[in-house]
Amino acid sequence: MSLQIENLRVYYQTLRGDVKALDGVTFTIGDGEIMGLAGESGCGKSTLGNSLVLLKPPMRYVEGSVTVDGDELPIWDFERMNEYRYRTISTVPQYAMNAMNPTRKIGRMIAEILEAKGENFEALLPELTRRLELVELPEKVLDMYPIELSGGMKQRMVMVISTLLNPSVLIADEITSALDVSTQKAIAEMLVEFRNREFVKSMIVITHDVSILYQIADSIMVMYAGKFAERAPTSTLIREPRHPYTQMLISSLPEIGVKFGEKRLKGIPGKPPLLLDPPRGCRFRDRCPFAHERCVEEPPVIEVEKGHWVSCWKEVGSDA
Numbered sequence: 258m259s260l261q262i263e264n265l266r267v268y269y270q271t272l273r274g275d276v277k278a279l280d281g282v283t284f285t286i287g288d289g290e291i292m293g294l295a296g297e298s299g300c301g302k303s304t305l306g307n308s309l310v311l312l313k314p315p316m317r318y319v320e321g322s323v324t325v326d327g328d329e330l331p332i333w334d335f336e337r338m339n340e341y342r343y344r345t346i347s348t349v350p351q352y353a354m355n356a357m358n359p360t361r362k363i364g365r366m367i368a369e370i371l372e373a374k375g376e377n378f379e380a381l382l383p384e385l386t387r388r389l390e391l392v393e394l395p396e397k398v399l400d401m402y403p404i405e406l407s408g409g410m411k412q413r414m415v416m417v418i419s420t421l422l423n424p425s426v427l428i429a430d431e432i433t434s435a436l437d438v439s440t441q442k443a444i445a446e447m448l449v450e451f452r453n454r455e456f457v458k459s460m461i462v463i464t465h466d467v468s469i470l471y472q473i474a475d476s477i478m479v480m481y482a483g484k485f486a487e488r489a490p491t492s493t494l495i496r497e498p499r500h501p502y503t504q505m506l507i508s509s510l511p512e513i514g515v516k517f518g519e520k521r522l523k524g525i526p527g528k529p530p531l532l533l534d535p536p537r538g539c540r541f542r543d544r545c546p547f548a549h550e551r552c553v554e555e556p557p558v559i560e561v562e563k564g565h566w567v568s569c570w571k572e573v574g575s576d577a
């Protein structure tokens with residue numbers, strides 16, 4: 258088991274109070290597994306990704322544990338996490354392409370990162386070159402400035418840098434969304450290749466684009482308003498979703514080969530609740546066609562079949 262997350266709660270401190278963006282999420286990811294993380298904008302996907310690697314104000318650790326290969330990470334301590342970043346857990350953050358320092362040549366920037374980790378650039382250069390070749394970047398990119406690279410090239414570069422020290426867990430946050438469709442596909446395939454070659458053991462791929470997850474993820478977890486909604490092997494989640502929110506999310510997606518004129522896309526009526534003061538119990542209940550009095554209480558997480566978990570009262574027998 259590469260990654261175990263237990264009841265993780267991380268809020269944003271604001272002048273109006275705490276925004277409860279990640280409110281008690283529990284899951285595990287096995288060795289070799291790519292888990293997709295999906296849900297509407299604002300449901301807490303990036304908060305979860307950032308909490309594991311880059312937790313800093315205004316984020317506030319409230320409770321919960323994050324364990325990688327049996328070691329609990331001190332995610333609440335930004336400095337101590339330096340020991341784990343790149344080696345144990347690494348991220349390709351949202352907007353990574355723009356975050357590269359424009360005044361440094363890429364090779365120099367990598368050398369500085371490695372030095373800070375106590376590693377020697379020259380010693381790692383052959384492996385770095387091998388990996389650049391794998392993602393179809395010429396060695397001369399090391400002598401270039403980030404501005405000289407296209408969007409897709411920068412994204413591949415960041416993927417190589419963040420996995421060079423073979424971390425157990427990689428978090429890829431919306432890494433394909435700013436790219437054209439064929440580049441998106443190539444980057445998604447590279448993620449799978451990195452896992453197959455064991456540059457990383459397991460991955461969380463955060464995206465709005467469920468079709469990318471359908472291509473590459475072994476399992477998908479859906480979040481809603483800072484809470485866990487459902488997790489299942491990819492084909493089960495797409496074909497037999499059980500949580501009413503997942504059902505609506507999946508049915509709002511266009512099907513491959515279906516023209517818009519032939520099928521109306523069903524949006525999800527209503528909006529997610531504000532996380533400054535979220536409602537008690539199930540946070541989806543105001544938009545849920547199956548809402549019931551019980552839904553004012555926190556729904557339990559039920560394993561409906563092996564590897565398929567749902568957080569919904571509908572899954573509990575009516576005599577419960």
Ligand SMILES: Nc1ncnc2c1ncn2[C@@H]1O[C@H](COP(=O)(O)OP(=O)(O)OP(=O)(O)O)[C@@H](O)[C@H]1O
Nearest residue numbers: 269271276278297298299300301302303304315532
């Ligand atoms: N710096 C911040 N201060 C206060 N609230 C924040 C901050 N950043 C995010 N939030 C809130 O936390 C919640 C979760 O945001 P988050 O960015 O994790 O969602 P997301 O699912 O990744 O969305 P997206 O898909 O749009 O990136 C939202 O309600 C958002 O408004």
